[in-house]
Amino acid sequence: MNFFDAFSFVNMRFLMDGLRVTVEVSVLSIIFSFIIGGFIGVIRFSNIPFLSKILGVVVDIIRNLPLLLIIFFTYFALPQIGICFDIFWSAVVALSIFESAMLSEVFRAGLNAVPKxxxxxxxxxxxxxxxxxxxxxxxxxxxxxxxxxxxQLISLIKDTSLAVIISLPELTHNAKIIYGQNENYVLPMFLAMTIAYFIVCYALSLVSKYLETRQYNY
Known part of the structure; x- marks a missing residue:
């Protein structure tokens, strides 16, 4: 079987559909986690009585849980109490919850670094x-x-691959379907996934460097 047969138009279109879902989930999760994480970070920095301590406990619990467990919880456990999300929004909610806890600590540490x-x-x-x-x-x-x-946001993008466990049709899920049909496609699909994740994450790192440069120029 020719190595390049794996890169047929049909396979690449299917893989790009998965990449589109990965980007959509990532963008929404980044927006939500940035807002929520920033809000929690400011509250904890401000030492609001009771609320700061309660949020601190919640953040510590979430940060010490596996993301996979949170994904399972949003998709399988929440419906048991009447809160139902489809696969796409289950992934967004789980990633937003997890990354909000992580980013809240980044925000709090950054605020504490400013001289009183x-x-x-x-x-x-x-x-x-x-x-x-x-x-x-x-x-x-x-x-x-x-x-x-x-x-942290680059980690979030890579963590979207964990949503394959609930069959979110993202990049890893679609690549798995393609090489599941032909074992000779395993290496080409892993190569394609590597390139796709690298491009997205590297683009974000370039944006970071640009923002950093602008900040230091002012």
Whole structure:
């Protein structure tokens, strides 16, 4: 069997359909986890009584659970209490929950890295706490957070492959179907997956470098 037969138009189109689903799940999960993780990180940094501690416990629990378990929970366990998601949204919810916990720690660490004098200086000029956070603390913290955030988001993209366990038709799932039909296609499909994941993740790392450069130029 010719090695290049695996790269037929039909197979490549099917594989690209899987890549499209991977990107869609990744983008939605990135958006949700960035918003939720940032919100939790700010709350924990602000030490709001009770709420910060409760969120801290929740974050610690989620961070110490396997992502695969969270995917199983959203797809198989939540319907038992009346909360039902299809395969696509189960993957998005699971990834968003897991990555929100991870990113919240990145945000909290970044905010803690800003000298306390910056907050005090902002408050002393008459700015409110929220205004000081928005205008002074967060912009400074974000510079140091960019590498860690992008690293976590790249991990998120690769983690979408775990959703193959609930038959999400993403890149790994579709590649598995293709080489499942012909064992000679295993190596070509792994090569194709490697290239596809590399392109997506490398593109994100380039965006990170661009943002980092812009931040340091100001």
């Amino acid at each position: 004098g910056q907050m005090e200086a902002g408050l002393s000029t008459g700015l409110t706490y929220v205004e000081t956070m928005r205008s002074i603390v967060v912009p400074q913290a974000f510079k140091s957070m960019i590498p860690a955030i992008v690293s």
